[in-house]
Amino acid sequence: MQATAYTYDPETHSGSVLLDDGTPVEFGGEAFAAGGLRLLRPGQRVRIETEGAGSALRITLVTLQTF
Template sequence: MQATAYTYDPENRTGSVLLDDGTPVEFGAEAFEAGGLRLLRPGQRVRIETEGAKGDLRITLVTLQTF
């Protein structure tokens, strides 16, 4: 699934993304580290992997979207 980086805290390695429908979803450090990223800027397109249903969506991986 694709999303747009919305917030990122480099100290805690946590943040949030906006799904394409505008829904914000937070991610933890473990999801950020699973993607192998070192930095994330708001506005960047990312690829995410998730678990759960829409109301209880949990991000398990965040990485940069490549074309």
């Protein structure tokens, strides 16, 4: 699934993304580390992997979207 980086805290490696429908979803440092990234800037397109649905949706991986 694709999303847009919305917030990012470089100290905790956590933040949030906006899904393409505008829904904000938070991610923790574990999801960021799983993607192997070092930095994330708001506005970057990212690829995310999730589990669960609705209010239980949880991001398990955040990485940069490449074409």
